[in-house]
Amino acid sequence: MHLHHYPDFIVKTKAGRIIALEAKGDDRDNTDSELKLKLGRLREVKAGRDYRYMMVFENKPIDGAERLADALAKIRQL
Numbered sequence: 293m294h295l296h297h298y299p300d301f302i303v304k305t306k307a308g309r310i311i312a313l314e315a316k317g318d319d320r321d322n323t324d325s326e327l328k329l330k331l332g333r334l335r336e337v338k339a340g341r342d343y344r345y346m347m348v349f350e351n352k353p354i355d356g357a358e359r360l361a362d363a364l365a366k367i368r369q370l
Contacts, residue, residue, distance in 0.1 A: 297314075297328050297331050297332070299312035299313055299314045299332070299345070300313060300314055300315045301313040301315070303367070305367070305370045307370060308342060309342045309343070309344060309370045310339075310342060310343050310344070311343075311344045311345075311346060311367060311370065312332065312335070312336075312343070312344070312345045312346070313346050313348060313363075314328060314329075314332060314345075314346070314347040314348065315348055316347060316348065316349045316353075316357070317349075317350070318349055318350050318351050318352045322354070325347065325354050325357070326354060328347065329347050329354065329356050329357060332345035332346075332347060333345060333356070344370065346358055346363050346366070346367075348360055348363040
C-alpha cells in the first residue's frame with residue numbers, strides 16, 4: 293500500500309527547527325492515524341535533528357501521539 297501523507301501544518305521555530313504537525317480531532321474516525329504516525333516518525337529519523345513530526349489530538353491521543361497541551365509545551369522548548 294502506498295500512502296500519501298501530508299501534514300496539516302509546517303512550523304518553523306525561531307531556532308530554525310521544522311515541525312510537521314498533523315492535527316487530529318477526537319471526534320473523528322482516525323483509522324489511518326497509526327500508519328500516518330509511523331510514516332511521520334520515519335521521516336523524522338531520516339530528516340535529522342532539526343526536524344520533528346507531531347501528531348496532536350485535543351484530549352485522546354493514540355499511542356505515540358501528543359495531547360494538545362503537551363505538544364504546545366514541547367514546541368515552546370524547541
